[in-house]
Amino acid sequence: MQSGKVSDTPLEFIVEYLSKAKAVADADPSIPQELKSNLQQALDIASGLDDYLGIMSNQESQPLAELYRKTMDHDWQKVHEEGKTLFRLPKECITGHVEGQVLKMLVKMCRARRILEIGMFTGYGALSMAEGLPEDGRLTACEMEPYLKDFAQPIFDKSPHGKKITVKTGPAMDTLKELAAAGEQFDMVFIDADKPNYINYYKFLLDHNLLPMHGVICVDNTLFKGKVYLQDTADRNGHALREFNRFVQDDPRVEQVILPLRDGISVIRRVPWPLAGKSGQDAPSRDEVFWGALGKPILDRLRLDGKVAYVTGAGQGIGRGFAHALGEAGARVAVVDMDPAKAEKVAEELSLKGIQSMAVTADISMSEDVQNMIDAIVSKWGTVHIACNNAGVNMNSASEDTSLDEWDRTFAVNLRGTFMCCQAAGRVMLKQGYGKIINTASMASLIVPHPQKQLSYNTSKSGVVKLTQTLGTEWIDRGVRVNCVSPGIVDTPLIHSESLRPLVQRWLSDIPAGRLAQVTDLQAAVVYLASDASDYMTGHNLVIEGGQSLW
Numbered sequence: 373m374q375s376g377k378v379s380d381t382p383l384e385f386i387v388e389y390l391s392k393a394k395a396v397a398d399a400d401p402s403i404p405q406e407l408k409s410n411l412q413q414a415l416d417i418a419s420g421l422d423d424y425l426g427i428m429s430n431q432e433s434q435p436l437a438e439l440y441r442k443t444m445d446h447d448w449q450k451v452h453e454e455g456k457t458l459f460r461l462p463k464e465c466i467t468g469h470v471e472g473q474v475l476k477m478l479v480k481m482c483r484a485r486r487i488l489e490i491g492m493f494t495g496y497g498a499l500s501m502a503e504g505l506p507e508d509g510r511l512t513a514c515e516m517e518p519y520l521k522d523f524a525q526p527i528f529d530k531s532p533h534g535k536k537i538t539v540k541t542g543p544a545m546d547t548l549k550e551l552a553a554a555g556e557q558f559d560m561v562f563i564d565a566d567k568p569n570y571i572n573y574y575k576f577l578l579d580h581n582l583l584p585m586h587g588v589i590c591v592d593n594t595l596f597k598g599k600v601y602l603q604d605t606a607d608r609n610g611h612a613l614r615e616f617n618r619f620v621q622d623d624p625r626v627e628q629v630i631l632p633l634r635d636g637i638s639v640i641r642r643v644p645w646p647l648a649g650k651s652g653q654d655a656p657s658r659d660e661v662f663w664g665a666l667g668k669p670i671l672d673r674l675r676l677d678g679k680v681a682y683v684t685g686a687g688q689g690i691g692r693g694f695a696h697a698l699g700e701a702g703a704r705v706a707v708v709d710m711d712p713a714k715a716e717k718v719a720e721e722l723s724l725k726g727i728q729s730m731a732v733t734a735d736i737s738m739s740e741d742v743q744n745m746i747d748a749i750v751s752k753w754g755t756v757h758i759a760c761n762n763a764g765v766n767m768n769s770a771s772e773d774t775s776l777d778e779w780d781r782t783f784a785v786n787l788r789g790t791f792m793c794c795q796a797a798g799r800v801m802l803k804q805g806y807g808k809i810i811n812t813a814s815m816a817s818l819i820v821p822h823p824q825k826q827l828s829y830n831t832s833k834s835g836v837v838k839l840t841q842t843l844g845t846e847w848i849d850r851g852v853r854v855n856c857v858s859p860g861i862v863d864t865p866l867i868h869s870e871s872l873r874p875l876v877q878r879w880l881s882d883i884p885a886g887r888l889a890q891v892t893d894l895q896a897a898v899v900y901l902a903s904d905a906s907d908y909m910t911g912h913n914l915v916i917e918g919g920q921s922l923w
């Protein structure tokens with residue numbers, strides 16, 4: 373601890389008292405050496421902890437370092453005497469480096485997009501959390517003192533994350549009422565203001581649903597220098613926090629842990645709680661609408677953890693988008709392409725994101741390649757749960773000029789190849805009584821896209837829909853669902869080629885959405901069809917074309 377610094381956390385008090393005990397022991401020759409050396413060891417362990425956490429945690433950004441320095445260098449006594457602040461604000465109440473990084477980490481772990489801070493001071497915690505938010509994330513900071521908003525704003529303006537922060541001055545409870553009236557909700561709330569009001573803020577947040585299901589509240593100072601568990605404390609704030617901790621512990625709407633970081637941070641998470649049956653969760657557990665099918669809320673039912681998937685044509689474009697989406701949702705993904713370099717590259721991309729992946733080279737128009745692909749996946753990962761048959765080709769010609777070679781090559785990949793993949797994957801899936809097959813058809817299965825001429829493509833993709841419907845009904849009672857997606861015109865580099873560029877304007881006038889599809893527009897559909905959430909869907913053609921087939 374720096375000399376002259378006042379102890380403020382349980383650990384700092386431990387260090388202070390150990391130092392005093394050690395000084396007394398050292399001055400007394402009658403104290404056994406063993407006691408002195410034990411005291412020294414305890415002191416070394418306790419006094420080194422905060423520094424070590426500081427060194428080993430992510431370092432603060434430049435704007436945060438500047439904010440910290442500016443706060444430390446400011447004469448808060450003088451500011452208060454000049455009447456610029458209502459209260460004399462101790463600079464020690466700043467959220468420091470490690471706590472700031474912990475908050476930022478929690479923001480990311482909760483995937484928070486909307487944050488509320490109650491008690492901003494000079495904005496160190498606010499900016500730390502804002503750094504963890506995505507680009508479109510928002511943080512509302514409540515602060516009593518207008519002076520502090522003016523103090524923090526110039527540094528917020530220097531940070532690329534400062535624009536995410538809105539400061540509301542005045543009593544926090546007034547702001548909470550305003551936010552509730554406006555129907556706002558926050559994925560994460562940081563309570564760090566006047567201690568006796570913690571419980572009121574907490575109750576208001578839960579009672580008015582400012583905190584949604586699975587939302588998280590972090591609360592600072594909940595160990596309050598150890599006074600929450602020391603017997604003989606007369607401290608008003610210590611008592612308030614003791615009551616607060618107990619109230620939260622008894623509240624069935626939440627679960628909580630208290631982390632012994634600095635002066636203690638509670639992490640409180642909202643969980644579903646039925647109106648009836650306070651005595652336990654047994655009675656309503658049969659209500660799948662309340663608790664979610666198999667106890668999983670809807671977004672969890674879209675997860676693909678533990679599943680084995682493959683995507684053909686995954687070296688680029690739509691297939692690459694599908695491979696990323698399935699991997700992000702938790703599946704292991706075999707990236708299949710006839711170009712080994714492309715397959716390797718996408719498999720490597722997935723791996724860099726922490727997704728288990730493998731590259732497989734296969735030309736799906738060749739039956740032995742298709743079987744080898746399935747065998748390679750089964751031998752590495754034991755099975756196949758999700759088959760994404762996406763590879764396809766498109767050749768253009770006027771129908772009177774379409775050669776049999778073009779027709780055959782198109783059908784060999786788009787329809788015969790897709791069938792062979794369905795059959796090879798289906799055999800594995802039927803044996804295990806579970807599988808999800810998702811074929812890539814096309815909007816061309818519904819309408820005749822124009823003005824380009826692509827008879828073989830359109831016809832083959834119509835065949836993919838009928839293949840999907842037939843397999844989807846034939847295999848559903850053995851646990852294998854077969855569906856397809858039909859994308860509209862997707863914005864890939866191909867579209868911007870010299871020959872196709874003039875067609876883009878024409879297409880745009882045919883699309884109610886007013887734009888081409890991006891690969892990312894298709895990703896949620898494939899995850900849905902691959903997940904248990906779509907178990908009752910089979911033989912379906914999920915059309916994603918910005919409304920084009922309806923005009």
Ligand SMILES: C[S@@+](CC[C@H](N)C(=O)[O-])C[C@H]1O[C@@H](n2cnc3c(N)ncnc32)[C@H](O)[C@@H]1O
Nearest residue numbers: 465466467491492493497516543544564565566
């Ligand atoms: C411990 S400091 C907050 C530290 C801050 N979270 C950080 O990251 O550095 C407490 C802040 O709460 C503010 N405050 C206290 N009572 C308040 C109230 N009723 N409404 C709004 N702000 C309040 C104080 O002005 C002070 O700036």
